[in-house]
Structures are given as C-alpha cells and as structure tokens.
Amino acid sequence: MTRIGRVFRIVSASPHPALLFFSSRYSSSSPRATARLLRVGDVLRESRRFSESDVARFSEISGDRNPIHLDDGFARDIGCFDRGRVVHGMLVASLFSSIIASHVPGSVYVSQTLKFISPVYIGDEVLAEVEATYLREHKKRYIVKFTSKCSTNGGGSLVIGGETTAILPTLVLLDRQNLD
Numbered sequence: 001m002t003r004i005g006r007v008f009r010i011v012s013a014s015p016h017p018a019l020l021f022f023s024s025r026y027s028s029s030s031p032r033a034t035a036r037l038l039r040v041g042d043v044l045r046e047s048r049r050f051s052e053s054d055v056a057r058f059s060e061i062s063g064d065r066n067p068i069h070l071d072d073g074f075a076r077d078i079g080c081f082d083r084g085r086v087v088h089g090m091l092v093a094s095l096f097s098s099i100i101a102s103h104v105p106g107s108v109y110v111s112q113t114l115k116f117i118s119p120v121y122i123g124d125e126v127l128a129e130v131e132a133t134y135l136r137e138h139k140k141r142y143i144v145k146f147t148s149k150c151s152t153n154g155g156g157s158l159v160i161g162g163e164t165t166a167i168l169p170t171l172v173l174l175d176r177q178n179l180d
Contacts (some may be wrong), residue, residue: 038104038144038171043131046099050087052122058091086119089160095128096148096164106169112148114162124152130164135171142168 059065067074072084079086097109120126130146137143143165150160 035172035174038132038135038168038173040132040135042173043129044099044103044173045127045129046095046102047125047127048095049125050091050120050122052085054091055085055087055122058088062088062090064088064090081119081121083121085122087122087124089114089116089120092120092126092128092150093160093162095126095150096130096146096162097166099128099130100146100164100166100168103173104168104170105174108167109164110167111165112162114160116160118152118157118159120150120152120159125154126159127151127155133163138167142171144168144171 055069059069068079068081068086069075069088070085075081075085076083093112093114096112100107100109128148128150130148132144133147134145135142144167146164146166148160148162148164149158151158
C-alpha cells in the first residue's frame, strides 16, 4: 500500500476482504446505499431530540439519579438551569458511537475525550457530528480519529466538543444520507 499524506491508499486490483464482505453483504439497489470509502475530512451526522422518557430510562440504567435531570424545580432553583431539567451529558455524547456504528457495523470504540460546554434541555434537538481527521491501517483494520461535536439550535450553539478514536473493520460507509 502506498501512503498518501496521512491516509493510506486502499484501492488495489484485488479489494481488501473486508471491503468485499461489507459491500456485498450490505449492498442495496437504493442509490443512497452506494458504497463509499471513509476519508479524512468526511463528516457523519445524526440528529436527535431527547425526551423525558429517554432521560428517565438513562437515569435508571446508568444509576445517575441527579435531580438536575429528574426534577424541574431542583434544576431551576439549585442547578441554575433556567429552562429546567437537562439531559445527561453522557447520553448526548452516546450519539458519537451511534453515528460511527451505524455507518460501519463492527466498529470498536476505543477512546473519547469530551468537553461539556452548555446544557442540553429535554426537548432540544441535538445535531451530532464526527469528522474523520486521521486514518491508519493496522492489522487488517483501520484506526480512525474523529473530531466530535454536538450542537443545538440548528448547529448554532456548541454543547459538547471532543475527539473520538475507533477501530473499524472496513472504511466502507453503509449509509450516505448523513455524509457530506
């Protein structure tokens, strides 16, 4: 393989076995399902509105029963969150692994750094994005680093920023509808 900048060239006369597996197993006649390889600079997005039910279930599963997530009065008066209850930061940050795994099944999430900048209130629409910044082949898999961010207000207000690293079995993306 030839190295081009920080990205490895993965196209050859005989495709990588993982590329054959994913492109044949997950192919579809839909134009949106056309296989495309992840490259540095590609941005994957997902948007989600977290409900009261989402927060209650996450609280139960995680054991994080902080009243700023469960009690409007407490969140306003003690937590100083003027709009009331806030969504757990880790629930919002879980969008990053969701984005990566939905585009490349079999991905293994290996690290994440997060900076929580602003609260996400129940009912806010959150836009999560991961941008590939580094790709490297390693033992027939790919180590990929992403900048990751979540925002509200149509992308105007940054609420979480950070970096994510994942090991991908392939660079073939399954769903291009959220890809720039």
